Amino acid sequence: MAHKYDVLGIGNAIVDILIHVDDEFLKSENLVKGSMQLVNEQEAAAIYAKLGQCIECSGGSAANTIAGLASLGGDTSYIGKVRDDQLGRVFRHDINALGTSFKTSSAAEGPATAHCLVLVTPDAERTMCTYLGACVNLTTADIDEDVVRSSKICYLEGYLWDPEPAKEAFRKAIKIAHDAGNKVSLSLSDPFCVGRHHEEFLHLVRDGVDILFANEDEIKMLYKTDNINEAALQVQKDCDMAAITCGAAGCIVINQDEIGHVQGRRVEKLVDTTGAGDLFASGFLYGLTNGKSIGECGALGNLIAGEVITHLGARPDIDLKKFIEQNA
């Protein structure tokens, strides 16, 4: 069939609350720098009360990737659960504003729209505390079969494995996509997330994932190895294609023919690494859905990731289509 969408993203629909903090704050709250920690409503409120003035901006890992792809000119769709509250309307506005189709109904009751406290330290690293809120109400009923079938790639975030009912939604989406002959892509999201769901993730990667995204810590955690080359060889056996991001060093791209390294680009002014992995996936998937070689896909991923870390927040704040015309 002809595909209406290049990529469908499925993930936790979250509004980020961003602030600069010092390292002492992370220590005093027992937060592991660079990680994403799940918190309940009371814990989120307790940390928020200790923070200075924040700014709010739509987030969510897969949603950030889809927003980046939409800004690059890709045809995109998104599935995720917000409540019918103010932050839910902010999230919906922002993803619609970039031209993404987002038809998942808002929950009329239950927990509020999810939010994530994004704590950015002076080294530009981000540490996140996520209250999943309405995300726990994403179920198989929200997986629109027509949308999954009409998307070349179904892109899932590993974080979606945290809210229990979303797992079934996740599995349903994979089955529909594969039955339609489409590709399934997964981002491993976070090393602790991989740790929480290690066996299931390994099974998923081996049986359900065509294109895997991970950073070095995540892929090492998945294959329980300290050797990145070993991990790359493993993932080459398990998936058609993979990209391992290596921070400033760029990325390792893997398909059935090759394992290659794509050099990172120098970033003038590093502000906030939030969304670096998400926007890497935007660039990579944009290349892939436009017939580029895997090396070119990796270079596009590096380029777009290098843009998002020059400003606060995980969404593009410029027209990425123009940006790649000027920089590619």
Added chain:
Amino acid sequence: MAHKYDVLGIGNAIVDILIHVDDEFLKSENLVKGSMQLVNEQEAAAIYAKLGQCIECSGGSAANTIAGLASLGGDTSYIGKVRDDQLGRVFRHDINALGTSFKTSSAAEGPATAHCLVLVTPDAERTMCTYLGACVNLTTADIDEDVVRSSKICYLEGYLWDPEPAKEAFRKAIKIAHDAGNKVSLSLSDPFCVGRHHEEFLHLVRDGVDILFANEDEIKMLYKTDNINEAALQVQKDCDMAAITCGAAGCIVINQDEIGHVQGRRVEKLVDTTGAGDLFASGFLYGLTNGKSIGECGALGNLIAGEVITHLGARPDIDLKKFIEQNA
């Protein structure tokens, strides 16, 4: 009596929704560049639906001034009305986070917390569409007599004249402040706001205001003159003290002894003028409550206004106390 607070701000409690737009967008929406236009809920939603991805940040003119003063180390208090909704909690968190006392109860019913669509054009000018929401429910009952009495200066924004019940609250605060021997300060807010309430504002300035803040357009509108020197002479007759901001040229400071000009400071990177007037008032009032000369107050106003226009949003995003130690 001993004063607990240096400055109490009273104003419309608003969350800003910020975005960069081009000049064509303002034209297509019939918006006058640089102005603040009041819109109803439907009009706000219609404009919002046409905007790209935004960021959210607490705003409100007097609240911005108070946030700046708090960041400078001043003892501050704020009165304004939000609803008990998500944006209301964001506003309350952000003003509390800077150490400001904010005891006004949230409305449990009625319109949502106010929001302002802040449209920033490539020339860094901002054009605003404000939905007043819960601000229309600020009444005399919200004016805490003890707080007004215990504040050296009661600072009011002209915008507060827009929601009808707030006028009486405004008048009540002035009476309490003056009866306690405290000073009353007013910001004229916007030339169109001055136009809407011209007679009342003129009466207010003559009878109720000790310290007036205005920009050139506002003061000319108030005194119906095209001559800024004429306007300065008029305000010298009407108020103890005044400051007229003149954009990049700095400000004119006025008291009963002198009318002087304080040169503006060169700003390296002009991004967004939102909050320039509000943060000028922060710097000026910080000087005034710390025994500085009027020329020094004007210079502090210029310095702080020059900081806020280097980034998106009207709240300080650095510690202003450190900033003035490094730059004053």
